[in-house]
Amino acid sequence: MAQLHRILSRQLVPNQCIALVCGQLRKMTTENAHKCKILVLGGGTGGCTIASKFISKLGKNQVAIIEPADLHYYQPMLTMIGGGMKELKEASRPMSEVLPKDAIWIKENVSKIDAKNNAVTTTGGKRIEYEFLVVSLGLELRYDKIPGVLEALETPRSGVASNYSPKYVEQTYKYLQDTNSGKAIFTFPQGPVKCAGAPLKACLISEDFLRRNGKRKNVDVIYRTSLPVIFSVKHYADKLNQLCAVRGIDVGFQQELISVDSAEKTATFKNLANPQETEKFEFSFLHVTPPMSPPEVLKTTPELVDGAGFVNVNKETLQSQSFSNVYGIGDCTNLPTSKTAAAIAAQSGVLYQNLLKDIEGRSSEEKVKYDGYTSCPLVTGYSSVILAEFDYSLTPLETFPVDQSKEHRAMFFMKKDAMPFLYWNGMLKGYWNGPQFLRKILHFGVGR
Ligand SMILES: Cc1cc2nc3c(=O)[nH]c(=O)nc-3n(C[C@H](O)[C@H](O)[C@H](O)COP(=O)(O)OP(=O)(O)OC[C@H]3O[C@@H](n4cnc5c(N)ncnc54)[C@H](O)[C@@H]3O)c2cc1C
Incomplete structure (x- = not known):
């Protein structure tokens, strides 16, 4: 509570905290109850972008954001850091500098979404009622789902790295520099991932690094993906298959990483086409793309999500299929397109226009449509x-x-x-x- 007060006191004069002014985060009768017009869950790419748009339109304190992190990462840069082309410090900025100044930042985790009653509860015990909700909680990285991976990532000199987490991304370039012979292996898990091109990018950059540094002839470069194709769009897949063949990359489809032994330095894969069949490699370098899942907290309103736990939205309007005052954006939604920041840019324009119509009482007007860009x-x-x-x-x-x-x-x-x-x-x-x-x-x- 003290923390919320500190944040509020920077944004609101004391009287505003209790004023029943429509649209402001205002204290209700009990200590921990508050109200706001637009509540945004998550201050990552989608949440920050949409909050900025509405703050510009509606003005100060009309938007509250629940986001626990101190730093905001520009995640697409992680690929470049893994290749030694950028430094980790270039990929992040303090959340306080990135979130729109005129929004109210509640620096906590969401613990429960009660969409039936237009309310959200935080881990600090605050209950915030909203008029409109935008859910933008991203994806959780689940390294823990593959036995041995977390231990290997945490073990010094294991040769195991991952561009997907700011915590492990610097290991990619470090271990790549240490690799002089043996096998360099790159994985792609089952299930939806953010930026489905990033695992292959890690592989192609590393292969180029080994080539440029005269080590390529001593290192086998191996790409193993759970997918049946190298990329979902044939126009690009044809070129990528060709590129891998020319550069001598050993590509294997429907191969899922199922365990890592950091002491032995081995990685075991299951053949998804024939699950009895496994293949074990000894590696010098292993780049792991973790399985990913939607945040657990979404399940606290089962009507909000689909069977896999993603926010269930209309794929054209981004409006929730169950709650007309709720919208979803970005990686946590079930929009059937590749999960990228670029997609979120296009989604944000559509979401903004459609939600604005609802706010201004123009819901009956035809909604703008997202084409999946x-x-x-x-x-x-x-x-x-x-x-x-x-x-x-x-x-x-x-x-x-x-x-x-x-x-x-x-x-x-x-x-x-x-x-x-x-x-x-x-x-x-x-x-x-x-x-x-x-x-x-x-x-x-x-x-x-
Ligand atoms: C290695 C890598 C390479 C990529 N390359 C590209 C690329 O080249 N081009 C491209 O366009 N995209 C790329 N992406 C994908 C892109 O970065 C993501 O799709 C995008 O950032 C997702 O935005 P989001 O808002 O959905 O989720 P995020 O930006 O992940 O934000 C989710 C936010 O929710 C917060 N949160 C989570 N749980 C809670 C909770 N319980 N309560 C409150 N807040 C919570 C988190 O702290 C986080 O700030 C890449 C991603 C990675 C990892």
């Missing part, structure tokens, strides 16, 4: 990117008037230098809804 800059080495962009139907939706399935040098610098700038200064401030307008200009208004 997502993008993945597939970094293929230290100077090239294949920029995959596509929609729900897995049809390419490319911004630039060139064949983006080819490797491009300019797109590498766009990924490395321009995109972080756009993220911190455009997207998180609510000004970037994806490249739709740019695509239209570059294609002379033809197409979507």
